[in-house]
Amino acid sequence: MKFAFTFLSLLILSAVATAQSPAETRAREIAALITSGDRAAVRRYFESNFSDQMRGRGIDRYLGFFSTEHDYSRGLEVVGVQESAPNEVTLLVKNKLTGDWQGLWVAVEAAPPNKVAAIGRKPAKPPSSEITKLSDKDIARELDEFAKKLTAADVFSGTILLAKNGEVVYKGAFGIANKDFNVPNRIDSKFNLGSMNKMFTAVSIAQLVERGKMSFDDPLSKFIPDFPNAEAAKKIQIKHLLTHTAGLGGYFSERYDGMSRERLRTVDDMMKLAREDEKDIRFEPGSKWEYSNTGMLVLGKVIEIVSGQTYFEYVRDNIYKPAGMTNTDAYELDRVNPNLAVGYDKRYTDTGVEWGNNVFSHVLRGGPQGGGYSTVEDLLKFDQALRSGKLISAESVKTLTSPKPELNSPNYGYGFQVDTGRNVAGHGGGFTGINSNLDMYLGSGWSAIVMSNYSRGAAPVQTKMRQLIAAAK
Numbered sequence: 001m002k003f004a005f006t007f008l009s010l011l012i013l014s015a016v017a018t019a020q021s022p023a024e025t026r027a028r029e030i031a032a033l034i035t036s037g038d039r040a041a042v043r044r045y046f047e048s049n050f051s052d053q054m055r056g057r058g059i060d061r062y063l064g065f066f067s068t069e070h071d072y073s074r075g076l077e078v079v080g081v082q083e084s085a086p087n088e089v090t091l092l093v094k095n096k097l098t099g100d101w102q103g104l105w106v107a108v109e110a111a112p113p114n115k116v117a118a119i120g121r122k123p124a125k126p127p128s129s130e131i132t133k134l135s136d137k138d139i140a141r142e143l144d145e146f147a148k149k150l151t152a153a154d155v156f157s158g159t160i161l162l163a164k165n166g167e168v169v170y171k172g173a174f175g176i177a178n179k180d181f182n183v184p185n186r187i188d189s190k191f192n193l194g195s196m197n198k199m200f201t202a203v204s205i206a207q208l209v210e211r212g213k214m215s216f217d218d219p220l221s222k223f224i225p226d227f228p229n230a231e232a233a234k235k236i237q238i239k240h241l242l243t244h245t246a247g248l249g250g251y252f253s254e255r256y257d258g259m260s261r262e263r264l265r266t267v268d269d270m271m272k273l274a275r276e277d278e279k280d281i282r283f284e285p286g287s288k289w290e291y292s293n294t295g296m297l298v299l300g301k302v303i304e305i306v307s308g309q310t311y312f313e314y315v316r317d318n319i320y321k322p323a324g325m326t327n328t329d330a331y332e333l334d335r336v337n338p339n340l341a342v343g344y345d346k347r348y349t350d351t352g353v354e355w356g357n358n359v360f361s362h363v364l365r366g367g368p369q370g371g372g373y374s375t376v377e378d379l380l381k382f383d384q385a386l387r388s389g390k391l392i393s394a395e396s397v398k399t400l401t402s403p404k405p406e407l408n409s410p411n412y413g414y415g416f417q418v419d420t421g422r423n424v425a426g427h428g429g430g431f432t433g434i435n436s437n438l439d440m441y442l443g444s445g446w447s448a449i450v451m452s453n454y455s456r457g458a459a460p461v462q463t464k465m466r467q468l469i470a471a472a473k
Contacts, residue, residue: 022114023089027106028078030119031093034066034104035075039350042066051115065119067348072155072460073097076104082125086110090122098149100464101126133473140170146464151175157344158436158452159187160461161376162468165445166384171376177341177453179355188375190327190340191451192362193436194429195370196379197330198296200315202242202415203386204303206396207318213306214238216399216414220246223302227271228278238302240285241295242414245407247281251293251369265332265365267300267311274298286407293369296415300368311368320378323385328374330366333359340373341453343433358433370429376449379438383447387440401425401442422466430456437462441469 020028026049033042046059054062069076075096082092088107095102101124108114134142143162150156157175161168173185208214214223220241221233228248240246251274264270274294282290300311307314312330320328331337343358366372374382385391392400400414411418416425426438435458439448448465452458 021084021089022112023084023087023106023108024081024091026108026114026116027089027091027104030106030116031076031078031091031104034069034073035096037067037070037075039063039067039348049113049115051109051117054116054118062119064348068456071153071346071348071353072150073102074153076102082122087114087117092124092126097153097155098146098460098464100124100146100460100467101130131471134468134471135473136164136169139468139472142468143170143461143464144172147172147174147461150460155346155454156452156457156461157185157454158191158341158450158457158461159185159189159376160465161187161380161447161449162465163380163447163449166380166447168380175453177339179342179344179357185341185453186339188327188339188377190331190337190373190375191436191453192341192343192429192431192434193366193370193372193374193451194431194434195293196374196427196429196436196438197366197368197370197372198415199382199427199438200319200372201296201299201303201311201368202400203319203391204311204314205238205242205299206392206400206414208303208306210392210396214302216242220298220302223305224298227275227298228280232281236281236285238299239404239407239414241292241299241302243289243404243407243409243412244292244295245287245289245404245409246285246292246295247283247288247290248292248294248298249278249282250291251277251297262334262364264363267297267304267367270297270367270369271301289407289409289412296369297367303368319382319391322390323378323381325374325378325381328372328378328382330372332365334364337373343431343453343455345432345455358431361432362434374451376451379449379451380447383438383440383449387442401440422470428458428462435459439466444469444472446472 073095076093079092082103083090087110091104093102093104103122103124105120105122107118109117151174159173161171173187175185177183177185177189216239218238219234220236236246303314304311345356347354363371401416402413403410403418417427418425423443424439424441426440428437435456436451437458446469450458450461
């Protein structure tokens with residue numbers, strides 16, 4: 001990449017005449033670095049101005065942060081200070097690529113020379129003069145323009161669907177499904193769901209509860225007496241597995257990294273791997289929240305035991321078919337599966353951008369914990385079937401989509417991420433070459449869906465849709 005300004009000139013331009021706190025000074029320096037896109041300057045700044053703790057983590061993660069922020073913004077225009085506190089500040093900045101508002105957060109050490117202690121993003125709070133109410137037509141136009149800018153910059157590839165009360169306000173397909181053959185994405189292209197499968201697993205459990213075949217309070221030992229061991233199985237309840245509070249781990253372990261994906265096709269195959277890695281719980285169930293793919297996998301095995309079907313058969317018969325989801329499944333990737341988008345990861349180097357695919361890094365077949373495929377249109381069908389009572393009762397929907405603070409799970413229900421401030425429930429998914437999200441606005445009826453075959457690709461679109469819905473008339 002070539003840049004019109006050097007880092008030094010940008011840093012000079014960022015200076016202001018009035019006195020700045022050390023945190024603001026550092027934040028403006030960080031903004032200038034992001035704008036420059038100069039990786040050599042980032043290296044020098046890192047060595048001289050980052051805290052010992054941050055430097056101890058290695059430079060690669062921070063090089064990635066600066067390169068990604070530059071790529072997704074093509075520079076930041078600093079408007080002013082959004083929030084400040086002792087030794088930290090959030091700058092209000094504008095993204096030069098899209099014109100959108102962002103919050104750039106920086107914390108510094110208290111003692112001079114006030115080295116950088118942490119960096120990240122925060123939600124932007126634009127000036128009230130910049131906030132206008134938008135019609136559905138305005139929202140569709142803004143979202144389309146936004147997506148086209150991201151696609152032209154090659155930071156988004158995927159599909160978008162925005163609906164209100166089940167009626168589509170906007171949908172579009174962008175980018176490339178297969179770079180080897182330059183095949184474009186279509187609105188019915190199937191994208192990897194990542195962890196979004198967890199919603200299907202939770203709904204399946206709720207169905208079995210409604211049918212009187214099990215309870216959320218049942219101990220795991222009732223179904224699997226010896227996982228991860230007999231004593232732990234008695235302590236873990238189904239509700240702990242659904243809320244990531246069971247004390248189980250991650251499933252994607254070093255053992256997984258070193259084995260052939262071909263061996264993992266059934267829930268039993270996956271459980272065998274989990275049994276090798278899980279010997280005991282990490283904490284007392286219900287005492288702590290810790291994201292666990294293994295917990296959701298175990299629920300998939302419970303579904304098989306209770307229903308007498310394989311997990312894959314059960315969700316097809318009880319979720320996909322009733323909802324009309326004809327383009328959703330946990331496909332085996334060594335078979336012919338029409339219209340699947342290949343996942344891609346953009347790697348930033350000192351000599352430029354390199355692309356890689358995720359063919360050899362992800363699962364051969366998804367399961368209860370994630371990794372299946374769907375389309376934005378099928379996810380809207382799932383959303384509407386769930387809200388309309390076609391899959392489970394309204395009472396059960398509320399149970400799944402409500403936080404569980406009593407289990408130390410204030411932002412997660414049963415298999416659903418929950419934002420009580422916006423009255424939104426849903427789930428996201430992310431991995432190398434995968435980034436998707438469903439937001440169900442339970443009060444207003446909005447549905448915001450984005451699926452991408454780029455690492456981190458869906459995130460800016462997800463944020464934009466949330467901003468647009470907040471501005472809806």
